[in-house]
Amino acid sequence: MSYKFLVTGDIHLGRRTVHPSAEINDPQLSVSHSWQRLIETAIEHQVEAVLITGDLIDKENAWFEALHSLKSGLQQLDQNDIKVYAVAGNHDALVLSQLDEILAEIPCFSLLGKGRQWEQVQHQCRDGNRIEIAGWSFDKEHLQVNPVASGVPEPGGSLSITLLHTDLNGPPDSRYAPVSERELIDSGRPIWLLGHIHKLEVVREGSPFILYPGSPHSLHANETGMHGPWMMNIASDGRVHAEQIPLSPIRYEEIEISLDDLPEDWKSEFLSRVMQQFKGDQSTPVQWNVIDVICTGDPTHFDAIDQYFQQDETEREIGGSPSIYIRKFVNRTSLPPANLESMAERANLEGILARLLIQLDQPENSDALKELLQEAGQVRQKVLRHDVFKPIHDDQDEEASEPVTAEESEELLKQAAREWLTELRKQSEEMQR
Template sequence: MNDALELLYTGDLHLGRHPSRIPDDLDGPKLSPKAVWLSTVQEAIDRDVDAVVIAGDVVDQENRYFEAYGAFEDGVAQLDEAGIPIVVVAGNHDFDALPDMVDNLDADTLQFLGRDGQWERWTLERDGEPIAHFEGWSFSAEHVYDSPLDEYDLPATDDAPQIGVLHADLDSRGSRYAPVLSSELRDSAVDAWLLGHIHSPGIQIASRPLVLYSGSPQPLDPGEQRAHGPWTITIPENRDVQAEQVPLASVRYDRISVDVSGADDPQEATAVISDEIKEHVRSELDTRSLKLSLVRVHLTGRTDAHSALVDQHRSMERDLGFREGSVSVRIESIGVDTRPAIDLEDLAEGDNAAAFLAGLLLEIEDGDPREAYGDVVDDSLGAVRQAHSANAYNPLRRETELEDPDDDDAIEHLEQQARVLLDTLLSQKEGKA
């Protein structure tokens, strides 16, 4: 008999929300967070885990309460029937919605911890003996500026592992989302801290105590790259906590850099891009649950197709799609960072517009463009900031916190425009010749 404690842990379900940038012809319920939540429930039942742990933000926002309620209730009912307890805390997105939802659900196995921002302990027993103490704290308002650990006063135990469940912003001083420090977590008597809030999954502290962000089980935007899914947490008698991700997400966002040096035209570049992505899917991705791979492509290299790639990359984004095994592959975006197949050093020796642009590009590549071309960088920064403040970006601002453009953004924009202009000048010169 295996006496190790086994949990299935997730967080940031954001039921009611939907992954962004999904092509219309592929969009549907199978790609929703609800579908991955129900897959997580089935995984817990198949593994016969001791408990399911959810570290907050079950509901995306209060106005999506009713959409989330049915999905959450369905999963809870299945776990309740299987006799698997659910331990859950509230995050900043569902601080008011989740307590109401829990109160309305008829499930003996559902344990909501930390109501009203007060630390709370619940003990899981097996055959009348404690096998785990779960210690949780929940958001009671949308913004919490102080560390929840300031009020942590639960006594240490030695009869079973202690597992902290917390929605918090780790090592981010000044955060308004329950900032906590790694040092605070290390100083506690807890064996493992299961955190929510950050959507990118990963172990933050590998040694005792284990500190882990589950990440969102289904990625929600292109910034949430890599594999996603719940985690198994296994704690044997020696309390050596082990964590392993179960990649149940049906959507994956990735970024791939493709060198198209030597491509003579966009068609040839497209073939190179397709080959690189297919190899990435075959060799790098776990495709057991994956249905859609959305790839952000970064094109590099010197090529005669540079200008055409700049002009046609939008149509390439729309048209380049295929299947690799059971996975549909689509292009989320193409960033053209190629360079014309020209000798910039030789061209910069002249005294015309092309020489000026060549000198600017050389300075961007190897020097300090702010020092040598300060006025030009200022003009570029002004243009980028003006575009950033346009009304078209308002929906994105409501979903995410956009940072103001800086010199790096201005120089990147300047480099792209200078390359296109230089390529155009050289093409005009060749045409006259």
């Protein structure tokens, strides 16, 4: 005997994905559309319950659009005798309490752990067996508290599920209820279903089982890969098996393409490399593939490629079924190492840049370089947090604007040095002609 649950989180009802091509504005890109498909999936599989790990609805300003879809979806589940257990996250902490009266009219829906108090209910399965479900909800947007430290309930047995919206292994001063993986393991509770990050992650298989289901609908280019809810099977001995059900209509990917040995007339060879590297999958519900192309190898043609696609937007859709659209190019091309070393001996600007690139490639950075990277990170952080960008940040998730890491600064510095060096090389070649 086993019990089926549909697990999801970070749905953000009320939002829609903006396709990078202004031409494409399909209703399927609205999260409401994916929510409806999720409801149909739960009914089709006759699951015991739908489990939601927070951020079901987007912030208050979006809830008029969300409300209709939310109610209609929950009513369909109710009619099919499927329960819904949810916790509130940082985004829907306030909205869900405003919707209390409306949600109270839909008996299948339970919001667990209101007022930051752990709450545990007994879910009665179709065969009469009982499974415990515990949860803890945000009651405001920012909570610098550790929910596990505040008395998580003891599990009654192996059939026991816990729902939590949390910044797992986040810094102790994280404003999103940080807990550590160790604390979840030590809690003795066998199944932890988490929300907050939109990227899926099976944190731990076995016991305890710890899963971030990720958002069911890709909302942003940094939510790469396939997205969808998870079908979780719990055997009567407590063993857990979970599998993702692809559902998002849009898929973002990053692919790496080498520009080595491209002919002067590069276009068809370049496109065939992209198509070879990224094959769309027709067996999934994905309608749009949006890719970022990271170019490596010989830098000679990078600018020409980048400019070609910038000049004509329509060229960015490169065919394939489902269609593939190039969102942007990232320049990680570089000169061959031998070339770089001879260049480093020169006493001019080329030499300085070549020496910097060689230094950046060493396993251990020198103190001077460490200092430079730290300073670069601070400057970048200051720019990113500038008031000018505030409207953009407000529109996005807080979680998207993480602090700038040393690795990121290092990568940016490398990229800038390579671009500069390539440009200098081109200029000196032109002068020799």
